[in-house]
Amino acid sequence: MQASLASTRTRSQSSSSTADVIFEDAERIPNKKHPLSQYASPTPEAALKSAKLAALHARLSLPQKLPLQTMARTLVDPSADSNPNFNNAALAQLGGSIISYHVAEYLLCTYPRLPMTVLFSAAYAYNGPKTLELIARELGVETAAAPGSEVDPGLLQFSKMASGTKIDEFGASTRPDSKSFYRRGMSSRNVYDDEFGDTIPREREPYEPLSTEQAYAGFVKAVVGSLFLHAGREQAKRFVKRHILSRHLDISSLFQFKTPERELTRLCQREEFEHPVARILSETGRHSRSPVYVVGIYSGNDKLGEGAGPSLLEAKIRASVAALKAWYLYSPGNNVRVPSEMESKGAREWEPVHIDLGEVIH
Amino acid sequence: MDTRLIRRPVLDLLSGRSQCLFSLNAASRRNESSYRRTKQRLNIKPDSSFLNSKHSPNQDHIIFNPPSSAPSVLHTPLKFLPKEDKRRQLLASTATRHQATDSILPPPVHVKRSVPHHHLSEADVREIQRLKREEPDNWTCAKLARKFNCSTFFVSICLTQCGVDNTQKKKEMQEKLEAIQARWGPRRRKAREERAKRYELANRGE
Numbered sequence: 134m135q136a137s138l139a140s141t142r143t144r145s146q147s148s149s150s151t152a153d154v155i156f157e158d159a160e161r162i163p164n165k166k167h168p169l170s171q172y173a174s175p176t177p178e179a180a181l182k183s184a185k186l187a188a189l190h191a192r193l194s195l196p197q198k199l200p201l202q203t204m205a206r207t208l209v210d211p212s213a214d215s216n217p218n219f220n221n222a223a224l225a226q227l228g229g230s231i232i233s234y235h236v237a238e239y240l241l242c243t244y245p246r247l248p249m250t251v252l253f254s255a256a257y258a259y260n261g262p263k264t265l266e267l268i269a270r271e272l273g274v275e276t277a278a279a280p281g282s283e284v285d286p287g288l289l290q291f292s293k294m295a296s297g298t299k300i301d302e303f304g305a306s307t308r309p310d311s312k313s314f315y316r317r318g319m320s321s322r323n324v325y326d327d328e329f330g331d332t333i334p335r336e337r338e339p340y341e342p343l344s345t346e347q348a349y350a351g352f353v354k355a356v357v358g359s360l361f362l363h364a365g366r367e368q369a370k371r372f373v374k375r376h377i378l379s380r381h382l383d384i385s386s387l388f389q390f391k392t393p394e395r396e397l398t399r400l401c402q403r404e405e406f407e408h409p410v411a412r413i414l415s416e417t418g419r420h421s422r423s424p425v426y427v428v429g430i431y432s433g434n435d436k437l438g439e440g441a442g443p444s445l446l447e448a449k450i451r452a453s454v455a456a457l458k459a460w461y462l463y464s465p466g467n468n469v470r471v472p473s474e475m476e477s478k479g480a481r482e483w484e485p486v487h488i489d490l491g492e493v494i495h
Numbered sequence: 496m497d498t499r500l501i502r503r504p505v506l507d508l509l510s511g512r513s514q515c516l517f518s519l520n521a522a523s524r525r526n527e528s529s530y531r532r533t534k535q536r537l538n539i540k541p542d543s544s545f546l547n548s549k550h551s552p553n554q555d556h557i558i559f560n561p562p563s564s565a566p567s568v569l570h571t572p573l574k575f576l577p578k579e580d581k582r583r584q585l586l587a588s589t590a591t592r593h594q595a596t597d598s599i600l601p602p603p604v605h606v607k608r609s610v611p612h613h614h615l616s617e618a619d620v621r622e623i624q625r626l627k628r629e630e631p632d633n634w635t636c637a638k639l640a641r642k643f644n645c646s647t648f649f650v651s652i653c654l655t656q657c658g659v660d661n662t663q664k665k666k667e668m669q670e671k672l673e674a675i676q677a678r679w680g681p682r683r684r685k686a687r688e689e690r691a692k693r694y695e696l697a698n699r700g701e
Contacts, residue, residue, distance in 0.1 A: 257502070385569070386699075389698060390698050393698060411603065411604040412601040412603050413604055436572065442697065447694065447697050450697045451697050454697065455568055455700060459570070459571055462571070463571045464571075465580065487577055487580075
């Protein structure tokens with residue numbers, strides 16, 4: 134019976150104890166499974182009986198259109214079950230692109246002047262693997278000690294890395310110039326790298342163990358993907374809005390300038406404003422041990438930024454940084470319309486959003 | 496902008512928790528050994544400006560008097576708003592109303608300039624480059640600046656194009672600097688390190 138099931142479901146790892154099973158992969162994977170577990174992951178029938186899974190479905194207030202069986206599938210990582218019909222790889226791929234689309238359109242429409250570095254960092258803070266892990270943990274998803282068919286389908290299943298395994302950051306990637314990775318500027322990141330400006334790792338073997346962070350991130354992406362498939366575009370967008378975009382991110386803390394005064398001067402030249410001039414707004418204790426200067430940067434009669442510091446130079450730098458941040462953090466408003474709003478029925482006519490010239494090059 | 500990618504801990508970024516904790520700690524610090532003494536100590540007479548006097552206004556309106564603080568970077572100045580933005584007209588109308596009262600701008604920050612600016616011609620620049628090319632060891636940046644009465648910064652810009660290989664010289668200078676830094680005592684070293692950190696924070700605007 135075991136052999137017949139294995140042939141119908143073609144689970145390469147599932148029943149390696151029997152001799153008549155043909156392995157799809159050339160090398161034999163060491164079997165660490167419990168002798169009672171027949172398959173690599175719980176069966177779809179088990180999903181209907183799991184209290185944990187039903188509770189998770191209810192807690193996330195997911196629509197009834199999303200069946201428990203699919204919900205169970207989102208919790209099975211490719212490292213637990215390498216069969217693409219039973220793991221969440223496809224769902225995660227779909228959900229990941231939906232999440233990054235919504236985050237990108239939100240960021241680009243709300244802050245149209247953000248420099249590329251800040252845009253990458255903001256995207257990473259919103260839907261990077263670390264944040265997705267945080268979200269999955271907040272949703273109350275726990276991990277199974279080891280994957281197998283006897284495990285409760287409400288637990289996240291993946292093969293864990295052995296402790297002490299080195300996670301190499303600069304491993305094999307899909308970049309053509311992977312050998313000379315020191316040539317990684319912003320424009321090459323745009324072309325070759327992922328939505329956070331990080332290298333895309335080369336395709337892994339599906340059964341390779343992976344970090345908890347990646348497994349949790351895959352789960353959240355797979356939930357969005359399954360919502361899209363079963364309940365539609367609107368529901369997927371609603372989930373992304375509620376769980377990811379609703380988080381508060383202080384974008385002004387992501388900036389780091391090298392020569393802010395020079396950059397501001399170049400900006401004023403480019404936009405044909407008057408030359409920026411630093412002016413002392415107020416000061417105290419000039420001849421004391423701890424003086425404080427408040428300096429404002431003026432272009433003509435308009436104040437662009439203001440900063441306080443213990444020396445005139447530092448106050449000037451702070452004022453320039455404030456002015457540059459004020460430029461880059463321009464936002465058309467709180468409720469800017471995003472392109473995906475046009476997909477709903479009866480949407481108003483699209484008004485073009487503000488598109489900026491780009492960041493200051495100096 | 497810095498071309499490096501800035502990665503900060505996600506937990507810090509996504510929650511203002513660090514600030515909240517700090518403020519809580521500052522408020523709930525208890526120095527006295529008993530509750531009664533703490534309460535007694537905290538029972539301070541309020542500042543006279545908080546008390547009602549016969550001069551305090553009797554009108555039924557709100558007085559908006561925020562404490563002095565750095566303006567938010569999220570408030571885009573009028574000049575930075577794009578032409579099609581609706582806030583432009585609103586801000587412009589208030590700006591014209593305020594302009595009448597304070598048309599005098601505050602004094603500019605004076606930059607002491609020991610050497611004149613923009614006084615060298617093309618020929619002078621070529622002369623600087625020629626001198627350096629002929630005797631690179633003799634004509635240092637400072638010497639050239641003294642001869643032509645200009646800043647060392649300007650000389651260094653001119654010398655980037657003169658075609659003299661200065662990698663060896665740079666290496667020597669770096670070694671010299673490291674030797675000097677090795678002689679620093681703990682106080683000076685700490686002061687320099689702290690200054691560097693301060694400027695890094697200033698460049699981030701924190």
